[in-house]
Amino acid sequence: MLQISEILCQNVNYKVQSKLLLEEINSTFNSGEISVILGKNGAGKSTWLSLLSKELTPSSGQIFLQDTELDSCSFAELAMQRAVLPQLQNMVFSLKVQQLVKLGAEVQQQPSNANLITQATMQVCDIEHLAERDVVTLSGGEQKRVQLARVLAQIWPLEPLQANQTKPFSGKWLFLDEWTSSLDLHHQQLLSSCFKRWAQQGLGVVMVLHDLNLTSQLADKVKILKAGKLVSEGSTEEVLTPENILHTLDLKTLAVDIYGIKQPMILPVLEYE
């Protein structure tokens, strides 16, 4: 029985010409949780994220978003329910930062709230000081935070977070493809705490990462793809063991317990003569 708060993938295949990029994917994502998808380059992570957000359609199989088959959701409905940060997004046109973020807020079709939402997500992403800058002149990390603010604005709760609502993000999903790339560690830490908090407030977060230690600190569930197949999934404790990491990611690691840190540190073992 499908829970209302889930995304469900049933026998999902995705093919380009005769090449099978994803094979028989059966899996569930829960709202209120952070799910991390891991895998080597080319394993199919971005392809899976694109299927979850309906940017691509499965060649066979079905994806359900909450109680509805994704195929039957309109893009206008989806735009207010889920937001997607793609892996690469080069800005090619001139626009002020504030205007770009506001484009995200305007998806919500509540013009009176657009300025407030824009302000809120710019604050969260620490880009208020860049408001009047042209996006094409920003550094890589600054652009990433601006794009994140725009994406967040798309699903930002209309009711202020301090209102008596414990789950203001309920029914909303955030898909992030390698959001940490080009972000400094300060902003990674800042935003990681936000994702954790928003997940507790009902947001479903699905992110593609390569950083195993960030994964072990952030993830409620981990899913590992290998050559288009889902080869491992479960809690961080179940999935992120040196044996499983070697088997699924072809990576030798050591798990090191550090006093004061709940999860063991995962150290890649460098091999050289």
Ligand SMILES: Nc1ncnc2c1ncn2[C@@H]1O[C@H](COP(=O)(O)OP(=O)(O)OP(=O)(O)O)[C@@H](O)[C@H]1O
């Ligand atoms: N349109 C396409 N035609 C042919 N092959 C494709 C197409 N799109 C993706 N692929 C291939 O499918 C595989 C999966 O791509 P995908 O972008 O999902 O990988 P990924 O796991 O996100 O990798 P990375 O970690 O490098 O970002 C890759 O080998 C890629 O080259």
